[in-house]
Amino acid sequence: MFEPVLLKNIDMPDGHLLSTYEAGGGYKALAKALNEYTPDEVVELVKQSNLRGRGGAGFPTGMKWSFVPKGADKPKYLCCNADEGEPGTFKDRIIMERDPHQLIEGLAVSAYAIGAETAYVYIRGEYVTAIRRLEQAIAEAHERGYLGSSILGSDFNFAVHIHCGAGAYICGEETAMLESLEGKRAQPRLKPPFPAVAGLYASPTVINNVETLACVPHIVMRGPEWFRDIGPNKSPGPKLYCVSGQVRKPGLYELPMGIPLRELVENHAGGPLPGRRIKAVIPGGVSAPVIPESGLEVGMDFDSLAAAGSMLGSAGVIVVDDSTCMVNVATRIIEFFHHESCGKCTPCREGLNWVVKVLRRIEAGEGEPGDLEQLEMLCKGIFGNTFCALGDGAAMGLRAALKHFRDEFVTHIEERRCPFH
Structure with a gap:
């Protein structure tokens, strides 16, 4: 039977406290990393584990860390993407609310591995409880010596700062998040250069998701073989x-x-x-x-x-x-993407605007022959032609709805009504 690892503390009333985390072996991975491994060896452990980013893209985490230049004359930064704006997603919030020290230890071990002394947790402002719990956890960790100067008697110094976002979906895109952290309008950057070379303040930067970072201490403690033995070899854990x-x-x-x-x-x-x-x-x-x-x-x-x-x-x-209209589902989803588009690139800004108009017309019983072909043409113009993946996600979602549930779209147009409502 599979035993929870990341969620083992979430049902405990005091799971967010340092005492609870330490009682379950918390911060032993940080001590082990500092005492038994060099930074490069920690990177190699994560590479061997085949840990892939849990934020969405699934990029190999150890490989991302290895892109950070060794001899950079600028400070290195670690950024935690805790914006979690994707509808239907709430995993990172649960970790931060109920087991925040797991994230902090993951940040510390990861920062040690890449040579960073400063980390920023970019968290959506609506996560009020998570923000308070993280602030409390950071204070506890500082007091116990897990954060600050000369951590656990080593020469490793590390500080964690919290930055609250304002609810923009686009800040889940890593370069838009960096723009927001720098006090600018949150819009994606053209890549290259990639953040590992020129990220926050034009310095080498690694950006990882909350769940990704939470996996790191367990890999250090249990070994990469343990991680690889869970699930498929190419994306285990x-x-x-x-x-x-x-x-x-x-x-x-x-x-x-x-x-x-x-x-x-x-x-x-x-x-x-x-x-x-x-x-x-x-x-x-x-x-x-x-x-x-x-x-x-x-x-x-x-x-x-x-x-x-x-x-x-x-x-x-x-x-x-089966009680749900897929035309309505598709319309609501595209309305969301249209509303959250940053407007930087024309295919996303203008294309999604037209897609919303056509879908609303179909949903209202005013669809016309040729509307589905027009939607497919608009998807083709958006997909692969935008600065970030927001437009791609919208186009892929609509294409799938048209492919698998085309009959519902046709019924809306031919009968000029929604058969579900």
Whole structure:
């Protein structure tokens, strides 16, 4: 039976306190890293584990760390992306609210590995409880000597700062987040240069997600072999799945990477609501293309979902049952992306505006022949032509809805009404 690792403290009433974290072996990984490994050896441990970023892209974490130049004459920075703006995603919030020291230890070990002495946690401002818990945890860690100068008697100095965002989805994109941290308008940067070379304040910067950083202390303590033995070899480890929507037991589940989507939804999350059938599942937040009920045998890992035409993304699993209009779902999702577009590039700014207009017309019973072809043409113009992945996510999601549920779009146009409402 799989034993939770990342969520082992979340049900404890005092799981957010340092005393609880230490009682469970907390900060032993930091001590082990400082006493037994050089920074390069910690990077190598993470490389050997095959840990892939849990924020959405799935890029190998150890490889990302290795891109940081060794002889840079500028300070190095570590940034934690805790913005978590993807609809259907709440895993990082739970870690920060109920086990914040796990994140802080992950930050400290990761900063030691890349040679950084300063970290910023970029957190969405609506996460009030998480912000307070992190502030308390940082103060506790400072007092106990896990943060500050000469940590645990070593020559490693490290400080963590919290920066609250203002609720912009685009700040989940790493370079837009860096722009916001610098006090500028949050818009993606043109790459290269990549953040590892010229990131925050034009200095070498590593950006990792909360869940990614939380995995690092466990890899140091248990070894890369332990991590690789969980789930598929190409994307192993424990994984946090956020399940919401029309399902009996929504919640946060820690399970091995690669678990079949059907098993996650029907066994762990209890299946559809009484009297209903599953129509589709969005597997990775609204950026991920929808998967119809017939495709639910797919494994919940980066490669399996990519082969199935979708993506793991943030593992925000949204269940849709047979009472739901997929035209309405597609419209709501594209409205969200249109609203959150930063407006920097024309394909995203103008293309999504036209997509929303056409979808609203179809949903209102005013669709015309040729509208679906126009939507496909607009998706083609957006996909692959934008500064960041926001436009790509919107286009991929709409393409999947048109592919798997085209009959519902056709019915809206031909009958000039929504058959579900």
